[in-house]
Amino acid sequence: MSELVKVAVDAMGGDNAPAEIVKGAVNAVGADSRVKVFLVGKEPVIKEELKKYTCDTTRLEIVHAGEVIETGEPPVMAIRQKKDSSIVKCMYLVKDGQCDALVSAGSTGAILVGGQVIVGRIKGIERPPLAPIIPNVNGISLLLDCGANVDAKPSQLVQFARMGSIYMESVIGVKNPKVGLVNIGVEEEKGNGLTKETYPLLKECKEIHFIGNVEARDIPMGVADVLVCEAFAGNIVLKMLEGVSDALIGKIKAGMMSSLRSKLGALLVKPALKRTLKSFSTEEYGGAPLLGLNGLVVKTHGSSKAIEIQNSILQCIAFKEQNINQKIKEQIVP
C-alpha cells in the first residue's frame, strides 16, 4: 500500500463549522482508504461531534487548536497573533511536512496570507492564484485568479495559465485544456492595459493550448477549460455567476408559485429542476486550490456543507498522486 495522503482540515472554519466539517471529514475517510484526516480545532467540540459517527480512527486524528480566526478579522494581524488558531495550526502541519494538504472553509484573507507567509511559495512562482472550479453548461472550468492578486502583472497571468493547465490536466483529467484570457472582446487588440500586454505572452507560450480572448458572456457556455484573469475580474466573474444563478432561481421559484396552474406544474418539474440546478451550482465542486505553494492549500466556500468538505479532501489525493507541485517546479519555474 502506498503512503497515506494526509490532509489537515480546519474544523472551526465556515458558517457550518464544526458539524458539517466534521461530517465531511468522516465521510471522506470512509470514502477513500488512501486518505488520513487531521481535524484541527477545539478538541472537546470536535470530540462531541465525532460521537455521532463511527469511523476508522486510525485515519482520523484530532489536533487541538484553542483559537478561531473570525471572517471579519484583518488577515495579516490574525495570522501573526493567533498562533493557536485552527487555520495557523493547519498551515504549520503542511509547512512542517506532517500533512500534504489543508482544507479550510474559514476566512479567505487569512488563508491567502497564511498560505504565502507560513506554507510559502514555490521558489520562482511570483504569486499564488486562488483557483475555483466553476460550472458551465457542458461541464466545468478552472477560473484563476479569483481572489489573491488584484492589479496583477502580465508575467503573473502567464504563470496562472500554466499552473491552471497543469491542474486541469492532472487533477481534473482534461486533456490539453483550452486556456482563455478573460477579456471584453475576442479580438487580440481588445481590452485594458493588462490584457493587451498579456495576450502576446500567452500566444507565444508553447506549453499551453491558448485559444485567445474569452468574453464573459461565453464563460457559462464553457468555451474554455482554464480562464485566466487578475483577481478583481475573477472575483466579479465568480460572484456574478453565483449571484445571477441565485437571483434567477429565486425569481423562477416565485414565478412558479404565482398561480394554481403553475404550482401544479412546479410539483411535476421539481425533481428534474433540482438535478439541473445541482449541476450548475458552484457549491457542488471541490474547493479552490491556492496554486504554487509548498504544499496544497484548499479554500472551500464559507457556506460549505459536508459534501463540499468531503470532495475537497478527496481532491487532495489526485493533487498528491499526480505530483502537481513537482510538475509546477519542473515545468514553470525558470
Added chain:
Amino acid sequence: MSELVKVAVDAMGGDNAPAEIVKGAVNAVGADSRVKVFLVGKEPVIKEELKKYTCDTTRLEIVHAGEVIETGEPPVMAIRQKKDSSIVKCMYLVKDGQCDALVSAGSTGAILVGGQVIVGRIKGIERPPLAPIIPNVNGISLLLDCGANVDAKPSQLVQFARMGSIYMESVIGVKNPKVGLVNIGVEEEKGNGLTKETYPLLKECKEIHFIGNVEARDIPMGVADVLVCEAFAGNIVLKMLEGVSDALIGKIKAGMMSSLRSKLGALLVKPALKRTLKSFSTEEYGGAPLLGLNGLVVKTHGSSKAIEIQNSILQCIAFKEQNINQKIKEQIVP
C-alpha cells in the same frame, strides 16, 4: 403643443436591421405624439419596409445614407472614412442640432468613437460612460461604465456616479438613487488601486447618495440603483448577467424536457415562467445612453427587436424634457 423630440434612428445597425428597426420606429411614432423620428439609411430599403405600415408621415422622415459600418470594422477608421454611413449621418444630425438624440443598434465601437469625435463631450466631462440599465430581482439598476473607458481614473468614476444619479432620478424616476462602487468586498479598504482611491472621493461627494462598496454577488439582488465601475469590470458584470441567465435558462428548459412528468409540468409552468424571465432579460429595457455628450446617443443591443428600438426612442423624450444635459452642465462641470 411643445416642441417635438427629434430622434435620429440608425435603420441599418444591428442584426435585425432594417426590418425590426423600422418597425420599432413606426411603433414609437404611433405610441407617443411628442416624438419625430428620422430613419437614417438606404432610402429604397427603408421605403420598402415602410410599405408594411401606415403611420403619421409628418413625424417620420427618411434621411438617405449610402454606406453601412459593419460590426467588425475598426471604429476610428470607419468613422473617419465612411462619411455617408448611417451612424455618421445620425451623429451629424445630433451635432448640427437637427435632432436631439440618436438611437443605434450598430457597432458599439463606432458609436463610442463617433459620439466623442462628432457629437462631442460636454465641456468639463472627462469621459462619457456607456450606461445600460440592468434588471435585478426588485427592479432595475444603471451600470456605468460599461464599455467606453477601460483603465479609468478615480475622478472619472466620480463623474460617472454623478451623471448616473441624475439620469436615474430624472429619466427613470428613482428618487435619491443609491450609488454603489462595484468592488470585491464591502469594506472600505478592499479592492484594487482604482477602487481604493475612488471610495473616499465618492464618500466625500455630497451630491450623491453613496452606499459604499457593492460585491458582484449582490448586484442581481438590487442593492444599488447606480453601479459605478470602470468599463472592464462593467463589461464583465453585464456579460455575465446575460451569459449566466442564458445558460441557466437553457439548462432549465432542457431539464424540463428530460421526462414525461417534467414535460407535463413544463406546459403548466410555461406562462408564469415566461413572465418571470421577461422581467429579468436585459433586452426588455431601453438602450444604453452614452452620458456626458452634447446631445443624447443611445446604444441598443446588436440583437435589438422592434420593442427595444421603440423603448429606446421613447426614452429620449424624458431625457430631453428633463433637461438632463443642462443638469449635467450645471451640477457636475467644475
